[in-house]
Amino acid sequence: MAVQTPPSAVRRRVLGGGRWIPYAFVTPFVLVFLTFMLAPIVIALVNGLYSSQSSGLGFGGAETVFVGLRNYTRAFADADFLVSFGRVALYGLVQVPVMMVIAAVMALLFDSALVRARRFFQFAVFLPYAVPGVIAALLWGFFYQPSVSPLVQGLRAIDIDTDLLAPGTVLWSVANVSIWSNAGINMIILFSALQSLPRDTFEAARLDGAGELRIALNLKLPMIAPAVLLTTLSTVIGTLQLFNEPQVLQSITPNISSDWTPNMAIYAVSTLGRDPHLGSAMAVILGLVTLVVSLVLVRFTNSSSRGGAR
Amino acid sequence: MTAALQDSPPAGTAPPVRSRRVSRTVVSGGERVSRGWMVAATAVVAVASLYFLAPVLWLVIASTKSASDLFSTPGFALADWHLWENVRDLSTYDGGIFWRWALNSVVYSVVGSVLTTLLCAATGYALAVYRFRGRALLIGIVLGSLLVPGTVLAQPTYVLLVNLGLNNTYWGLLLPGLSYPFGVLLAWIFAQNAIPTELLEAARLDGSGEFRTFAGIGLRLMSSGLVTILLFAFLGSWNNYLLPLLVLTDAELMPLTVGLTGWNQASITIPSLQILTVVGSLVSVVPIAIVFLALQRFWRAGLSAGSVRG
Numbered sequence: 001m002a003v004q005t006p007p008s009a010v011r012r013r014v015l016g017g018g019r020w021i022p023y024a025f026v027t028p029f030v031l032v033f034l035t036f037m038l039a040p041i042v043i044a045l046v047n048g049l050y051s052s053q054s055s056g057l058g059f060g061g062a063e064t065v066f067v068g069l070r071n072y073t074r075a076f077a078d079a080d081f082l083v084s085f086g087r088v089a090l091y092g093l094v095q096v097p098v099m100m101v102i103a104a105v106m107a108l109l110f111d112s113a114l115v116r117a118r119r120f121f122q123f124a125v126f127l128p129y130a131v132p133g134v135i136a137a138l139l140w141g142f143f144y145q146p147s148v149s150p151l152v153q154g155l156r157a158i159d160i161d162t163d164l165l166a167p168g169t170v171l172w173s174v175a176n177v178s179i180w181s182n183a184g185i186n187m188i189i190l191f192s193a194l195q196s197l198p199r200d201t202f203e204a205a206r207l208d209g210a211g212e213l214r215i216a217l218n219l220k221l222p223m224i225a226p227a228v229l230l231t232t233l234s235t236v237i238g239t240l241q242l243f244n245e246p247q248v249l250q251s252i253t254p255n256i257s258s259d260w261t262p263n264m265a266i267y268a269v270s271t272l273g274r275d276p277h278l279g280s281a282m283a284v285i286l287g288l289v290t291l292v293v294s295l296v297l298v299r300f301t302n303s304s305s306r307g308g309a310r
Numbered sequence: 311m312t313a314a315l316q317d318s319p320p321a322g323t324a325p326p327v328r329s330r331r332v333s334r335t336v337v338s339g340g341e342r343v344s345r346g347w348m349v350a351a352t353a354v355v356a357v358a359s360l361y362f363l364a365p366v367l368w369l370v371i372a373s374t375k376s377a378s379d380l381f382s383t384p385g386f387a388l389a390d391w392h393l394w395e396n397v398r399d400l401s402t403y404d405g406g407i408f409w410r411w412a413l414n415s416v417v418y419s420v421v422g423s424v425l426t427t428l429l430c431a432a433t434g435y436a437l438a439v440y441r442f443r444g445r446a447l448l449i450g451i452v453l454g455s456l457l458v459p460g461t462v463l464a465q466p467t468y469v470l471l472v473n474l475g476l477n478n479t480y481w482g483l484l485l486p487g488l489s490y491p492f493g494v495l496l497a498w499i500f501a502q503n504a505i506p507t508e509l510l511e512a513a514r515l516d517g518s519g520e521f522r523t524f525a526g527i528g529l530r531l532m533s534s535g536l537v538t539i540l541l542f543a544f545l546g547s548w549n550n551y552l553l554p555l556l557v558l559t560d561a562e563l564m565p566l567t568v569g570l571t572g573w574n575q576a577s578i579t580i581p582s583l584q585i586l587t588v589v590g591s592l593v594s595v596v597p598i599a600i601v602f603l604a605l606q607r608f609w610r611a612g613l614s615a616g617s618v619r620g
Contacts, residue, residue, distance in 0.1 A: 021520045025436035026448060029429045032488040037455055040466035047469055106358060114351035121352075123603065124359035127366060130599040132549040134567040135591045138574055139365050142372070142588070150368060150385025180362065192610060212347070241461040244551050251575040266465050267552065279465050287462040294457060 041287075048072065048281035071281035080259045081282065085289070087171065088261050092239035095175040100232055102183045107190035108216045122191075126184035133181055137248035140177045145252055165253040174256075177245045182238070186231045193227035194220060229301050233294060240290045243267070262286045366595075373592045377585040396589040399582075408590055410562060411569035415548060415594070417480070418565055422487045423543035429488060430539050434497025435528045439510065452498075455491040461552050468556040482557045483565075487547050493539040500535030501528065537608035548598060566594045 051067040075081055106125055109115050128136060144164040146152045155162050164173045197220065205215050221228070243263040250256040250264075258272065259265035266286065270279035368385055373396060379389035400408050437445060467486050468477065476482040505528060513523045529536070551567045558564050564572075570590050577583035602609075 018520060019442075022436045022440040022442040022445075024521075025432045025440075025524070029433040029489075029494060030448070032429065032485065033451070033455075033491070036467060036470075036486040036489040037458065037463065037491070040463045040470055041458070043470050044463075044466035047466065102358070106355065109351050109355055112351065114348045115355050116348065116352045121355045121359050124363050125355075127599065127603075128362055130602040131366070131595050132567055132598070134549065134551045134571055135595060136365075138570065138587060138591055139369055141574070143365065143368070147381055148372075148385070148584075153384065180365070184362065188610065237459055241459050243461055247551075247555075248571050248574065251571075251578070263461055263552070267556070270465050270468070271556065276465070276469055280469065283462050283465045287459065290459050290462065291457055 044280045044283050044287070047277055048284050051277050052275075071278050072285070074278060075282050075285055078265075080257070081262070081265050084259055084262050084265050088239055088242050091171055091175055091242065092236060094172070095179060096232065096235050096239060098175075099179045099183050099186065099235065100228070102179065103186035103190055103231070104221070104228070106183070106187045107194055108220060110187075110191050111194040111220070112212060112216065114212075122188075125187055128180050129182070129184040131181065133178075133244045134248055136181045137177050137245040140173070140180070141249055141252050144173055144249070165249075165255055167255045170249070170253060170255045174242075174245050174249060177249075178238075178242075182235070186235070189231050190224060190227055193224040197223050229298075233297055236297060237290055237294060240286065240293065262289075369588065369592050369595070372585075373589045375585070377582055380585050380588070393589075396585060397593075400586050400589050400593070403583075403586055407561060407569065408586075408593075411564055411566045412594065414563060415565040415567075418483055418487075418550070419544050419548045422484050422547045423540050425484075426488050426490050426493060426543040427536055427540045430490060430493035430497040431501075431529060431532060431536055432524070433494045434499075435501045435505075435524055435532070437494075437498045438501035438505065439528075449498075452491045452494050456495070464552045464556060467553065471557055477557050478559050478563065480563065483550070483554055483563075486553065487543070487550070490539075490543060490546075493543060496535060496539055497532065500532045504531045504535065534608050537605060541602065541605060541609050545598070545602070566590070570594065 048071050049066060049068060050064050051071060052064050110118055110122060115121060131139070143149050143151050146163070149164075152162060152164065163169065202215050202219060205219060210218075241263055242261045246256050246260050247264060247267070250258070250260070258268040262282065263286065266279050266282045269282060270276045273279075371386060371388060372380060374391055374393040375383065375389045376392040376395070379392070383389040433448075436442075437449065463486075471477045471482045471486075476485070509527060509531075510523060513527055518526070548565075549567065550565065551571075554565055554568050558568065561569070561572075570587055573583045573587045573590065577587060
């Protein structure tokens with residue numbers, strides 16, 4: 001950013017006859033990229049246009065026939081699949097702001113020099129990120145099951161009966177798992193951004209009589225807007241892809257169906273439903289929705305930050 | 311600070327008492343802050359830390375209990391020490407399949423992340439050091455594919471692996487992980503910042519070949535950034551769940567995440583598996599938490615470099 005600007009103008013060409021050398025460096029990556037990123041996208045697009053139909057008695061083997069957009073119309077006619085999008089949207093509307101507020105407040109507090117034993121507390125907030133998401137879901141699963149849960153037992157001791165896996169509650173129980181898992185990494189990213197800000201700006205504001213709260217909200221937060229956008233964007237994308245936590249918690253409650261989120265529906269259709277063609281069409285739909293949402297979000301934040309610039 | 315304090319709902323309990331402004335101030339982190347605010351801020355952070363630490367603490371305590379004490383004793387209270395018996399049961403159940411899963415996870419993560427890091431390093435190095443035809447296209451591809459959500463690719467990748475005959479094999483899980491465009495982006499940024507042109511020119515004048523220069527100078531100068539890529543790639547494949555769930559059917563090939571969630575599901579009919587799931591979770595979390603926290607210095611630096619420019 002500052003002193004050692006990369007001398008991109010002085011960057012070098014290969015000397016001598018080794019024009020092929022850069023290609024030797026990038027070829028391995030390009031190969032795996034083509035095979036495991038581009039090819040799956042093409043496969044999903046093509047596969048979604050076909051369907052396998054068992055001929056007659058079912059023993060004659062299935063034959064694959066071109067069906068045009070029929071898989072897509074089937075997907076859009078599937079009420080449960082559409083509801084799963086609404087469910088992750090509702091989930092995201094709550095989970096994303098709550099987690100970002102926790103991460104931002106923590107990061108600002110850690111940055112404010114107000115917190116004692118900072119390293120220990122940062123360790124505590126970050127520790128869950130080192131727990132694999134699936135294991136985190138298992139772990140919280142024990143907190144949600146009345147038979148073992150210290151939480152439910154503790155609340156019962158003070159005469160509060162809760163069912164954390166009830167139909168209306170389970171969505172927020174799932175949200176809690178991913179907030180617990182991911183708040184730490186977002187806090188660290190925002191904290192790193194805060195630490196790289198120039199301190200003398202705040203010193204000047206302090207001399208002008210600005211309080212710490214005003215400095216945090218009016219100076220620090222706008223200055224780390226790019227990092228906030230980055231973390232919010234990846235959280236939103238993660239929300240649309242929701243799979244691990246509900247898939248794991250599904251085994252302890254009947255209130256999570258096998259097509260509870262779009263990704264769970266894709267998984268269920270491809271495995272249990274034995275219809276990978278429909279699964280591919282659904283994956284394309286989910287991919288497009290994710291793409292549109294992230295582009296809208298980027299667009300929206302760009303225009304609002306330009307309009308609201310001080 | 312008041313708003314910040316109230317906005318912090320992590321555990322939903324005990325917002326710290328608004329302390330009267332004490333005239334005495336203390337010096338913390340080179341800045342003069344009031345003692346009252348310091349106590350308040352530290353209290354907020356401490357309450358939040360409780361929320362983040364409690365499930366991990368419960369996991370440690372629960373692992374030391376016998377199967378029956380797990381249900382009959384309060385969650386956070388120690389009962390008879392049963393940890394070693396639990397570990398022994400874990401090691402012998404089903405012919406020691408747990409350690410097979412652990413070994414698989416290690417193989418998938420270590421081999422996968424080392425290869426991924428090498429591919430990313432070579433590609434990022436070439437992007438930073440050489441000007442070659444197709445370079446702009448490659449950069450466009452890398453940036454564009456950041457918008458493609460990974461889990462959406464899982465289903466078509468599974469279809470592809472079935473067609474290649476690689477489903478239910480080690481390679482089937484290892485190879486797709488090698489495509490890691492975000493790692494290429496990071497490696498490119500690190501290479502730009504860390505490798506001075508003059509050094510490469512000098513190496514060329516000394517007659518060092520391009521590949522030797524990369525291995526001897528490039529990799530070494532990029533090393534702290536590469537640790538970040540290595541860690542994220544490692545964590546990504548250690549946490550991987552959807553793809554192995556789709557691709558692997560053979561219990562002998564499964565990683566810990568799939569194996570343990572399978573036990574959790576089966577524990578409904580085989581109650582003795584519940585305590586094994588708890589101990590197994592602890593065993594799978596401890597090594598990764600230690601590695602991750604021990605290497606903080608590296609990936610923290612890497613993260614801030616990535617978020618400032620990325």
